[in-house]
Amino acid sequence: xxxxxxxxxxxxxxxxxxxxxxxxxxxxxxxxxxxxxxxxxxxxxxxxxxxxxxxxxxxxxxxxxxxxxxxxxxxxxxxxxxxxxxxxxxxxxxxxxxxxxxxxxxxxxxxxxxxxxxxxxxxxxxxxxxxxxxxxxxxxxxxxxxxxxxxxxxxxxxxxxxxxxxxxxxxxxxxxxxxxxxxxxxxxxxxxxxxxxxxxx
Amino acid sequence: xxxxxxxxxxxxxxxxxxxxxxxxxxxxxxxxxxxxxxxxxxxxxxxxxxxxxxxxxxxxxxxxxxxxxxxxxxxxxxxxxxxxxxxxxxxxxxxxxxxxxxxxxxxxxxxxxxxxxxxxxxxxxxxxxxxxxxxxxxxxxxxxxxxxxxxxxxxxxxxxxxxxxxxxxxxxxxxxxxxxxxxxxxxxxxxxxxxxxxxxx
DNA sequence: ACCTGAACACCGTTCAAGT
DNA sequence: ACCTGAACACCGTTCAAGT
Numbered sequence: 001x002x003x004x005x006x007x008x009x010x011x012x013x014x015x016x017x018x019x020x021x022x023x024x025x026x027x028x029x030x031x032x033x034x035x036x037x038x039x040x041x042x043x044x045x046x047x048x049x050x051x052x053x054x055x056x057x058x059x060x061x062x063x064x065x066x067x068x069x070x071x072x073x074x075x076x077x078x079x080x081x082x083x084x085x086x087x088x089x090x091x092x093x094x095x096x097x098x099x100x101x102x103x104x105x106x107x108x109x110x111x112x113x114x115x116x117x118x119x120x121x122x123x124x125x126x127x128x129x130x131x132x133x134x135x136x137x138x139x140x141x142x143x144x145x146x147x148x149x150x151x152x153x154x155x156x157x158x159x160x161x162x163x164x165x166x167x168x169x170x171x172x173x174x175x176x177x178x179x180x181x182x183x184x185x186x187x188x189x190x191x192x193x194x195x196x197x198x199x200x201x
Numbered sequence: 202x203x204x205x206x207x208x209x210x211x212x213x214x215x216x217x218x219x220x221x222x223x224x225x226x227x228x229x230x231x232x233x234x235x236x237x238x239x240x241x242x243x244x245x246x247x248x249x250x251x252x253x254x255x256x257x258x259x260x261x262x263x264x265x266x267x268x269x270x271x272x273x274x275x276x277x278x279x280x281x282x283x284x285x286x287x288x289x290x291x292x293x294x295x296x297x298x299x300x301x302x303x304x305x306x307x308x309x310x311x312x313x314x315x316x317x318x319x320x321x322x323x324x325x326x327x328x329x330x331x332x333x334x335x336x337x338x339x340x341x342x343x344x345x346x347x348x349x350x351x352x353x354x355x356x357x358x359x360x361x362x363x364x365x366x367x368x369x370x371x372x373x374x375x376x377x378x379x380x381x382x383x384x385x386x387x388x389x390x391x392x393x394x395x396x397x398x399x400x401x402x
Numbered sequence: 403a404c405c406t407g408a409a410c411a412c413c414g415t416t417c418a419a420g421t
Numbered sequence: 422a423c424c425t426g427a428a429c430a431c432c433g434t435t436c437a438a439g440t
Contacts, residue, residue: 005423028314034414044425049415110372111312113229119373129377156378157362157390164365171311172320176330177357189358189394196396206404235433245406256433
């Protein structure tokens with residue numbers, strides 16, 4: 001079973017991340033374990049600790065990758081529209097679609113808790129901020145009569161709202177609420193909020 | 202260490218739930234273990250399995266209790282207002298306050314995942330529905346010109362929105378978005394949405 | 403009848419020892 | 422130098438055996 005020198009540090013890292021993502025996608029956060037990842041790439045558990053600080057570190061890196069994918073896709077699909085309102089609404093729909101297609105990986109971003117008192121590293125927080133900034137930037141052209149502070153708050157409200165729909169949809173709690181189409185609900189939330197926000201008085 | 206006949210089945214159940222809630226409140230979901238709960242009430246692990254099916258069952262019962270408390274408090278604090286709009290807004294504020302005061306217990310309701318394919322029992326789903334119905338009922342007097350179906354959807358949108366704010370606030374992701382007051386954000390979300398929803402045209 | 407205590411199959415993490 | 426394999430301190434869950 002000795003595989004020494006078969007792979008570089010970086011190769012092992014990539015293999016481990018890919019294997020871990022597969023486990024998460026298929027079985028969710030509960031299905032992940034260091035031993036399973038190690039087995040999947042043909043190494044011993046100990047080897048993982050040469051490449052990651054611990055499981056939290058590994059999960060953080062998976063989440064970083066997921067956030068990158070999500071951000072790329074939001075940019076991509078938004079680029080298909082010219083109308084500012086449609087560009088903003090598209091962000092919400094892309095967010096929902098992604099969560100729907102990759103529920104376990106999407107959930108992991110927001111469910112993963114670092115040990116008490118520890119907070120995510122700066123490079124991770126920036127990836128979250130970047131996504132939020134996309135909402136803010138897309139809202140701006142629609143809200144010329146508002147202060148930057150008001151726009152920031154509105155962007156946070158919109159993102160929170162869409163995010164909440166995702167969470168409740170994934171945990172199937174919206175069934176109870178008699179919701180039929182999650183995309184319709186998202187549209188209703190965003191367009192009514194925007195109508196209220198933009199309309200003067 | 203033999204405690205036989207010291208307590209009835211029901212007493213052990215209550216003691217275990219109380220001990221488990223304390224652990225959750227203080228240390229979060231990760232801090233909970235069957236062995237810790239057993240130790241806290243002076244019994245062996247095996248005893249817990251005479252009283253609960255498994256850990257998931259225990260957590261479901263904790264969550265049921267938390268949902269009851271939350272619902273009671275929403276009713277209570279709403280009763281302080283007569284104005285329909287204020288009654289509705291109060292629901293959001295109470296929801297946020299509760300999540301802020303009991304983050305770990307509140308999180309557990311929505312983070313806990315049953316094993317693949319299993320869904321919560323009917324009595325649990327009813328507790329979630331009851332909370333949602335409260336939002337719907339409070340929205341009704343404000344939306345006389347809308348169909349029951351539209352009101353249902355609007356209630357779902359409002360609840361999702363407030364819920365999303367809670368989640369992002371607790372996981373400290375709104376800091377990144379430059380939000381100062383969570384209660385202000387909640388007010389902005391609800392009042393702008395309602396303005397858009399109620400305003401004709 | 404009620405509860406224990408030990409067992410089983412798993413964990414995350416560390417680190418001396420092997421090649 | 423690189424990785425292993427065994428160890429340590431934990432898990433959830435079960436169930437024969439003790440009182």
